Amino acid sequence: MLVSTKWLSDYVNIEGIAEAELAEKITRAGIEVDTIIDRSQGMTNVVVGYVKECVKHPEADKLNICQVDVGEEVTQIICGASNIAKGQKVIVARPGAVLPGDFKIKKAKLRGEESNGMICSLQELAVEGKLVPKAYAEGIYVLPATAVPGENALPLIGLDDIVLEFDLTPNRSDALSMLGVAYEVGAILSQGIQLPEITYTESADKAEDVLKLRIDAKADNPMYVAKVVKNVKIAESPLWLQNRLMAAGIRPHNNVVDITNYVLMEYGQPLHAFDYDRLGTGEIVVRLAEEGEKITTLDETERTLKSHNLVITNGKEPVAIAGVMGGLNSEVHDGTTTVVIESAYFTPGSVRQTSKEIGLRSDASTRFEKGVDPARVIAAAERAAQLMAELAGGEVLSGSVIVDELDKTPVRITVSPDYINHRLGMKISLEEMLSILDRLQISTEAVNGLLVIDAPTRRQDLRIEEDIIEEIARMYGYDHIPMTLPVTESTPGGLTPYQAKRRTVRAFLEGAGLYQALSYSLTSKEQAQAYALETAPVTELLMPMSEDRSVLRQSIIPHLLEAATYNVARRMDSVALYETGSVFLGEQEDGLPQEVEHVAAVITGKWVDHAWQAETKMVDFFVLKGIVEGMMDSLGLVEGLSFEQAVIDGMHPGRTANIFYDGERIGLIGQIHPTEQKKRDLKNTYVMEMNLAKILAIETAELVYVQVPRFPSISRDIALVVSSETSAGALEHVIRNAGGKLLKTVRLFDLYEGANVEEGKKSVAFSLTYADPERTLTDEEVVKAHDKVLNALTTEAGALLRG
């Protein structure tokens, strides 16, 4: 909403208040003033000129040499506009003027002819092109003959105005009109407001004799008022009216159309003007459209209607889409002499649906959608009739044609001052409350200590006690609300175990060298299930914005791979990222997909890089496996963890494992398949993804302190040659089983395949430690236990002991 302060001052006295101050007051009271627009943009030396002579430039076809009376002198100006003519009053920017865009006007010579200034178009004075009346859209602007040469031109064209741009919240549709703004500003400034005085002479003819009205859809159109004005002369509107419309962001057309728009802005009541003769039937019938019925609207577009769209007809065919846009067939044109003014109440739901379906939002529809003030339907029609009489020479037929079944009973709200104070945490007196409501012109009575309020129909946002609390608080000032803290049962607050453990996981992974990533949940159908631990029907958007973001993900790995590629392409060739987030699986009983939180990681490039000593280690499976083990250990879950070689689509068949906890699959880990790596421009890249929800749901065992050993442990190393097929895990399993309770740790410290080892075999070395917390072990005890281990390795694992 654009609010011209010049226009506003018709209704409320804002003299002596700087616009910035006014804007601040309005903002603090509840309507945000987004911008303060100075339409003059600081222009000076822009005056009225009278074109005394105008001849073609001898050297240039498109230029004219004009002798212009600018008051103090007659001066020569070269003008290139095609609509310049002798005898016009024009806008002249004199030498020294600075036009918007820091355009300095200087004396100049154009093809040998002196030019002392510039004759201006409105666009050159920073009026938006779409607001300039069509007649002047392509050339200079021509002022009325009454303009006096030499006078400041800016006030004549309304550029001495300051406009406040409101950023209205949806509840404050009352401020979609100048009168609504006046009520608000009046309340803020503790002033009354001046409503327009409506007086005009009615003709002896009666409107009802020439126009019949029938409403066949009263649910959607409970009130309709029509007035008839005859003998209008279509012409340009007076400048003051055009200026106000342009300030409000509306392009002037002709006096009749401009008047309907003017009243729309003034009262917030959309009006429509029909050419009576074009209606052709002397009848208006409002009804629901027939399915598939067509109408060509004012914008020359044919529109097909549905059976729930409300239309205005002449009894035969549609002449307007109710509340949205008029039809071309009944449009007011230059030859129009008799006008039907329509002022109606169309229900918000009906207009919203139609305007959405047709894809047409107009100044009218936005107001109907929010609900116009029932009390202004008649007043607005009268106001338009008055202006048509005054400005278009029309004769207003007496009376109106009205169908009115609209309930205009104000909403009654009863609220106790104590309740208001209680909710605000304040102590505002009853008198103060009454005074605020009085300023807002909200009719209130104090009855038995209660405020009994009849909410004005212009304020459709006032419905319940809380709305009154807000009115009082915002006018009293939020700055005056004290600062307290809630007095409630004291609660411990804090994270749930799940949330706390998730933080543990994040802290561990970051400590281990991974950066946290955050990617989109939406992905393409192709990527949605790639590398998924578990797949289920994908959750698909009804109306995706693109194929790439059309379904919800079932795995995080593809997103991390994308991030890896992104970084590698930017010469960040070492990437280590993790992400925790939801994947979305199938559909549960309540219709929602199951959301499962996962953790995933990607590593590629160098893991250790000590550049100047050339100590570099590339990432490998075991780096990531160590991170997984460490993460599980941080949750006290390392005991039940195991890895089993696996073949998974898109993964390296020899370097991939499923991750199990207590026999249940909880994740996968491994290298991306080389073909896939190549496709993604990646070198060796390792990923893991685990079901974090499942992991965090496992109850963490209590941390049990084990006394620091007081007795020394004894370590023994074993070197073995085993079949290449025998896994380290299997060997460790044999060792642990055979080692008995004295065996404390088993650590693989060497692995070798190649020269000096028989083909198909590998050499493995373990370091074992034996200890008893209660005493120092004897050699004999250790030998006994260790022999069992060696024996088991040879018999159970077919190992050959070395050295």
Added chain:
Amino acid sequence: MEAQLEQLKDEALAKIEAASDVKALNEVRVAYLGKKGPITDLLKGMGKLPAEERPKMGALVNVIREAVTEVLEVRMAKLEEQAINEQLATESIDVTLPGRPARTGNHHPLTRVVEDIEDFFISMGYEIAEGPEVEKDYYNFEALNLPKDHPARDMQDSFYISKDILLRTQTSPVQARTMEAKNGAPIKIICPGKVYRRDSDDATHSHQFTQIEGLVVGENIRMSDLKGTLDLFAKKMFGTEREIRLRPSFFPFTEPSVEMDISCFKCGGSGCNICKKTGWIEILGAGMVHPNVLRMSGYDPTVVSGFAFGMGPERVAMLKYGVEDIRHFYTNDVRFVSQFHRTEV
């Protein structure tokens, strides 16, 4: 015998003097004082002496041995020091060479902002509530006083899965779910999470972003409590010298509704490009829970009241760190994420 001893002593001392390093000196020690050395031999040979000479000779041998030992130790200390000095001289390094970086990662900046906010409210006795990202229209809109034809629904264009299910456009449905689950009991929660809107991604819009909201419901919750809570929060998050101001606004689920500005943390209120010369920065929306919302979730608005507030961690991070493009939060560029590693305490 005596002469022999003296000669031995002189010989030993000369060799000690001549030894140029620890190794040579140790050889001297072994040669003269070791188990197989001449002094030990002499002591062993004492048995052959007449009994009356033995104490005298014994004493003499000991004196000489102690004398040699003493000189040797002094010499040894000197040689050891010399050896260490030589070693140190060769071990000198260029301390200006770069250190070996400790491998580390860090929180995503949005997690950092969210956890900071969570931690502040946890210290005030709040709990963290979470909920599904794919949500029922009922919880996302209807339970929040946004019936199907409510005009305010125009404010958010949503990703629908079906007529009744959509990607949540706000974290507020978690509030509705929590209220429903708490069944009339008092509530103090913070709800962080991902939300989705049907926006084209550009520098200031993202179809996925994060929100964090708070809700307090109980008897006697007043608007002054909201103001006091937000004031503490602003000072904690943006600096103790911050001031707040509330401006009336509109949200369907609160009444009255406000927007909270904080005094600009860059210029302190004098006006700069961050606060667009106003001295104030809009940080969050808040208000008193609308009675319809309370009623729909099973609370009696005549008995209990509540306040709610919500903000966008992206906006907070963009303002606080000057991040110029919201897409940075979702491209996972290591050069971006790795900047948020250090403490700001």
